[in-house]
Amino acid sequence: MSCLVLKFLLRATLMLTHVCSRGVFCRYLAGELAMMITKIWILGLGSRFMGPGPRGDVEISLAHDQFGRPSSGSPYSHWTAQEPTTQSVVDFSKVDGKERANTLTLIDRYYQEWGFFQLINHGISEELLDRVKKVTTECYKLERAASFKNSKSVQLLNELVGKKSDEKVENVDEEDVFLLSDENDEEWPSKTPGFKETVKEYRTELKKLGHKVMEIMDENLSLPKGYIKNAFDGGEDNTAFFGTKVSHYPPCPHPEKINALRAHTDVGGVVLLFQDDEVKGLQILKDGVWTDVQPLKNAIVINTGDQIEVLSNGKYKSILHRVVPQTDGQRRSIASFYNPSFKATIAPAPQLLDAKVENMASNETTYPKFIFGDYMSVYLEQKFQPKEPRFQAVKAVWVSKTC
Numbered sequence: 023m024s025c026l027v028l029k030f031l032l033r034a035t036l037m038l039t040h041v042c043s044r045g046v047f048c049r050y051l052a053g054e055l056a057m058m059i060t061k062i063w064i065l066g067l068g069s070r071f072m073g074p075g076p077r078g079d080v081e082i083s084l085a086h087d088q089f090g091r092p093s094s095g096s097p098y099s100h101w102t103a104q105e106p107t108t109q110s111v112v113d114f115s116k117v118d119g120k121e122r123a124n125t126l127t128l129i130d131r132y133y134q135e136w137g138f139f140q141l142i143n144h145g146i147s148e149e150l151l152d153r154v155k156k157v158t159t160e161c162y163k164l165e166r167a168a169s170f171k172n173s174k175s176v177q178l179l180n181e182l183v184g185k186k187s188d189e190k191v192e193n194v195d196e197e198d199v200f201l202l203s204d205e206n207d208e209e210w211p212s213k214t215p216g217f218k219e220t221v222k223e224y225r226t227e228l229k230k231l232g233h234k235v236m237e238i239m240d241e242n243l244s245l246p247k248g249y250i251k252n253a254f255d256g257g258e259d260n261t262a263f264f265g266t267k268v269s270h271y272p273p274c275p276h277p278e279k280i281n282a283l284r285a286h287t288d289v290g291g292v293v294l295l296f297q298d299d300e301v302k303g304l305q306i307l308k309d310g311v312w313t314d315v316q317p318l319k320n321a322i323v324i325n326t327g328d329q330i331e332v333l334s335n336g337k338y339k340s341i342l343h344r345v346v347p348q349t350d351g352q353r354r355s356i357a358s359f360y361n362p363s364f365k366a367t368i369a370p371a372p373q374l375l376d377a378k379v380e381n382m383a384s385n386e387t388t389y390p391k392f393i394f395g396d397y398m399s400v401y402l403e404q405k406f407q408p409k410e411p412r413f414q415a416v417k418a419v420w421v422s423k424t425c
């Protein structure tokens with residue numbers, strides 16, 4: 023197969039992904055094409071174009087059946103969680119004092135061992151956080167609760183329950199969501215009094231915290247100060263993206279029949295999550311067991327996405343997480359994502375290339391280099407599937423663009 027044919031197939035896949043983002047059949051076709059190309063590459067053809075890579079005897083472990091449904095026993099199916107364990111908590115005020123070195127070591131350990139940890143004393147005032155809770159809760163009640171009752175997920179769940187079916191609603195999340203970013207600054211999706219002012223103030227504070235978290239990550243990875251932030255910029259006028267996702271998960275009488283948010287790793291860089299003070303639901307896959315991220319009043323939960331895994335050359339892995347529905351109480355979460363610009367080129371930091379890459383399911387020896395926009399196109403199709411085929415697909419896209 024020539025480089026040209028490979029190029030054509032990849033372009034067709036990306037086009038299908040863009041053009042048919044809503045059509046089920048098109049999405050299926052695009053998914054099939056992406057997997058076919060990934061398989062072609064894995065079977066060894068890619069190595070002709072891409073240098074040393076995985077060999078034909080490597081199996082892709084997708085943990086999904088041919089219809090895209092999670093196969094039983096995979097982390098994508100509905101496992102029960104173990105009892106909550108001791109959580110990873112960092113007193114962030116200590117990074118500015120004489121305990122800085124120890125605190126940085128602790129943070130480095132948590133990124134590697136947990137992938138998620140909670141920041142307390144992070145510098146964002148309780149007064150502001152209380153206002154954020156108030157306006158988001160009011161917004162849900164006034165502007166969103168009524169339509170959530172008629173949402174697709176609720177309807178599908180009610181149908182299953184009505185039929186007394188043993189099945190579970192798949193491919194849908196029982197989550198009310200809206201997004202905020204600098205791009206929709208003029209037309210915010212909420213008219214609740216005080217919402218816009220409060221959430222803008224919160225986003226400004228959180229962005230500063232995000233910068234500090236990334237600078238500490240630079241230091242822990244022995245990278246120059248500002249390395250990660252700069253890597254996320256895609257050149258002039260294409261600065262890194264900072265978006266906020268406001269979610270509500272109303273109580274659900276049949277938690278075994280639906281997901282609140284299916285298992286996934288995050289697509290981007292650093293995620294700063296302000297979760298509910300009381301109602302749990304977020305779980306991470308820690309050492310093969312689903313484990314609660316316990317609510318901790320006014321803490322900010324930090325985790326890293328696939329792009330940090332690549333930049334750090336696998337030292338900080340993106341961790342599989344999900345939200346499970348709760349029978350009691352409505353859960354609110356506000357996740358802010360510090361992600362690369364779509365035009366940014368992402369690759370392992372050259373300073374870290376000597377480090378050994380462990381646990382790459384594909385037996386790859388290095389992480390790929392790619393344009394973040396291409397990664398996002400693949401992610402939109404494959405968010406709730408394992409990440410390794412995503413890395414392989416964008417590697418092939420990069421080669422097709424440069425060969």
Ligand SMILES: O=C(O)CCC(=O)C(=O)O
Nearest residue numbers: 267269297304345355357
């Ligand atoms: O709601 C949560 O706690 C987690 C949300 C999340 O994982 C996401 O939006 O990617």
Ligand SMILES: [Fe+2]
Nearest residue numbers: 286287288343
């Ligand atoms: Fe997530």
